[in-house]
Amino acid sequence: MGLFDRLFGKKEEPKIEEVVKEALENLDLSEDAEPALTEAEKVPQEDAEVESSEEDLLQEEENQETVEESQDSEPVVEVSQEEVEELPNSEEVPEEENTELLETVEENSSEVLEVERPQVEETVQEKYDRSLKKTRTGFGARLNAFFANFRSVDEEFFEELEELLIMSDVGVQVASNLTEELRYEAKLENAKKPDALRRVIIEKLVELYEKDGSYDESIHFQDGLTVMLFVGVNGVGKTTSIGKLAHRYKQAGKKVMLVAADTFRAGAVAQLAEWGRRVDVPVVTGPEKADPASVVFDGMERAVAEGIDILMIDTAGRLQNKDNLMAELEKIGRIIKRVVPEAPHETFLALDASTGQNALVQAKEFSKITPLTGIVLTKIDGTARGGVVLAIREELNIPVKLIGFGEKIDDIGEFNSENFMKGLLEGLI
Template identity: 90%
Template sequence: MGLFDRLFGKKEEPKIEEIVKEALENLDLSEDTDPALTEVEEVSQEEAEVESSESAVFEEEENQETVEENNNLEPVVEVQQEEVEEKENPELEESVEENSSEVLEAETPQVEETVQEKYDRSLKKTRTGFGARLNAFFANFRSVDEEFFEELEELLIMSDVGVQVASNLTEELRYEAKLENAKKPDALRRVIIEKLVELYEKDGNYDESIHFQDGLTVMLFVGVNGVGKTTSIGKLAHRYKQEGKKVMLVAADTFRAGAVAQLAEWGRRVDVPVVTGPEKADPASVVFDGMERAVAEGIDILMIDTAGRLQNKDNLMAELEKIGRIIKRVVPEAPHETFLALDASTGQNALVQAKEFSKITPLTAIVLTKIDGTARGGVVLAIREELNIPVKLIGFGEKIDDIGEFNSENFMKGLLEGLI
């Protein structure tokens, strides 16, 4: 079964037993009422019902009076007890307040979001923006003609799915419209959604799982400043530590004091060690120290934060190549993942960054950040189509646990739910 069928497949037909049962329940049996029921019997039934209801009311009133009497007596005893206890123990009142607040906190636990709820929440702006434009588009057209396809292509580009994706999709829809002899726009609504899903699905090879190792797993993070790279590392450190892993961080963006301080603060916050070097130190030397410590201390996951000076590509390329050589000197098959952090709110600019970084260093995966605050989540489709770099991590929001492994099925459901 394909991704589209799993997400938006037809509902199952009801079983024949359920249809028969429903028909029997709705069958009108009013004609089979016993004609022998006389008016006297009906009256006697009504009187019995009235008597039972009256006795119930009487019992309720009696109970209420008893409760009121008890309530009138209780306060006197309570006040006396409180006065005696306060005299004997003046700290009692404070301890009672503390205990009551603890009880209240225990009684109202925070409801933890499911993964799908996080996708639905973070993709709300993208889904509503895309859905509103698509609905308005179908409302404006009464027939399928060349203007229809031109406007559709423009709409898809505005939704940040990328020029290539928009062009390919429009061409495929032209073919489908001729094949099915579609005259009305609504006939193509489901086909559009189906094609979007197929574009992401491709050959069904998503490669979304992170390549964890039995021993040390080395993750290298690249990306321009301000995209949420360091924050993502900190949140992941918290996540993996919660799973029982031994985690260590390396601050290799040594030319920006703020980056080192930020990563050190995350290390303090989530209680994991951070390897740093002196100011303006050679990033590769800091990475070497981190690699040796990770091996010596039996670390499970080592995450390395690097500089993101894309405006000086030659220097950055040389720096990343040197870091790569140093990593392989200690662990030949590392880094096991090279993540590019992209800010989803930058839309097509994120796609440009991905293209540029892929020229500088081999990338194995994308970390998509800040998707909850933007309507440009469609950029995931553009990255998939134009670069074929899998998104493996996604940031859902600002909370410390708002990061998780990317799941295309959850993503497409969160993006397109309600549009069909």
């Protein structure tokens, strides 16, 4: 079964036995639903009501007599005002202590409320649906408006469709290839109405990502030390992603260490150090303006000596000076291999999804500088440009392996193409 069929295949009709069973379960058998009484049944019931009312009257009279007798028998005790003042009252609480007591009660009640209000954890699919909402609604609205404007399939239809796809950030090449395939499908099926091609468009988008069926989305964890090198321009969420991943892997029971190799930007080192403090993992840093490769070497040696499971290395992202950046990354790569010959096991490029086609340009440039094994897609929850994933897949064939869902510390996870395509296209067909 293909990816499209797994995501959007027809639902099976329920069996007749299940329908009957559900109908029986929904029957109202509660006490409120009383059956209608026959005339013969009504008469005894009215008699019973009369008898019960007479018994109630007799009971009330007996209770009244008992109260009167008790009032007659009890002596009246007069208490003077002086005696009342001398009676011991409950201890008065000073105003200050009373205020403290109220504050304590309020604090305790708020704590109880917090305990009683359980945090509902999102499923992975719910995170995809939430973070892709803007992309899905934007693309869906444009697609629906597009089909509403056309009454027939002609050349203008295909030209407008290609423009719509480009605006949805799926990339020029993707839009061009998809439009050509749809032209062929329309002739093959002799499609005259636009709605006949709606499902075909979605099928083609899914097939485009599926390709030969090999996604290579999994992260290549090693039995011993796994070294991950992170590259990307400043401001795309690279350092934040490393911090969130450190939390995720530590929660999974792994020994994690971070290396701050972006030594030319003091803010980057401080940010990574703060993440290390926050998630309680060690961070290897060097003196200001130190050689990044020397800091990486220290980190590699410490990771091997301390039996670290996952070492994540943050690097500079000065893409405007490609020659220097290339030389720096090549040197870092040589230092890593000097300690662990087969490392780095993953080289991730962090991309900001909200930059759309700009992200695609960055991916092309970085792929020329260093071999990339995967992409970390960040900030997808705040943009309608999630279609850039399709463009990266088609034009660069670099798999997205990690995705950021939002700002919370656990809003990052391993990319899953089925969850992504379902979140992107659900409800469009």
